Every structure is written in C-alpha cells, then in structure tokens.
Amino acid sequence: METIVKTHVGAYGVIICNEKIALVRKARGGYKGKLDLPGGGIEHTELPEETLKREIMEEAGISITNYKLLDVVATNIKWEMEPDLWEDLHHIGILYTVDTNELLLKSDADGLDSDGANWYSINELNKKELSPFTIMALEKLGYSIK
DSSP states (O other), X not given: OEXXXXXXXXXXXXXXETTEEEEEEEXXXXXXXXXXXXXXXXXXXXXXXXXXXXXXXXXXXXXXXXXXXXXXXXEEEEEEEETTEEEEEEEEEEEEEEEOSOOOOOOSOOSSSEEEEEXXXXXXXXXXXXOHHHHHHHHHTTOOOO
C-alpha cells in the first residue's frame, strides 16, 4: 500500500441567506458525496480572494458582491484514491463569509469537483453529510449542527 502525503490550501465561501446555506455536493476526492462549501485550490500567483470569486462562479454559478475573512482552518483526511493508493491530505482552508445578490445556483455538475450546488436549510443539516470545513464554518458562526 502506497501513501501520498499532500498539503492543499484553498479558499471557500460561506453563503447564507434566510437560514439556508449554499453548498456543493463533492463529485470526487476525500469528501466525495459530502456537502461542502463552494471553493477550491489556490492556483499559482492567485490571491485567495481571486480564488474565492473564481471557484464560487465555477461551482455555484454566482458572482459575489462582498466577502469577509471568517477563519483559517485545517483538517487531516486519509482516503483511498484507488486500490492500494492512499492520500494523507493536510487540508488548509481560508474561509470567507460571502454576500451575493444572486439566489439561483448552478445545479449541474462542473465536470470537476462539484455535482452541483443547492440551498440547504441549516437546521436540517446533519454532520455525517457535511465536509469538515462546512461544520467548522457553521460552528464558528454560532450554529449547532446535529
């Protein structure tokens, strides 16, 4: 069994409107099938804020009007990439609260990481269906997730 050790740094948006949060269902990777914040990896020479805007457009199909740094968080996940090949991922997330005037989210897959975005009632979310960053962001904002 081979293990790849990797660090990934990304920018992610927490978009909340009327007690609902915009989340994407992960299509691949260690969080496959989980609901996650729209966002992703910072590309070479890109500022985190540029990543935030680009990734939210790619995954949720909306532009943002305002953003504010919420927190910088990290987690570790080990997952099987393919038979006998594991990734030990140190995942660092720069989390922002985000405002938008657009409520219609892109519900179709982006062909990469997202199987589509949707609004989810925060009170109905369950920790088992959420990515670690989603849980961390909601708890930082004072929500209690069951």
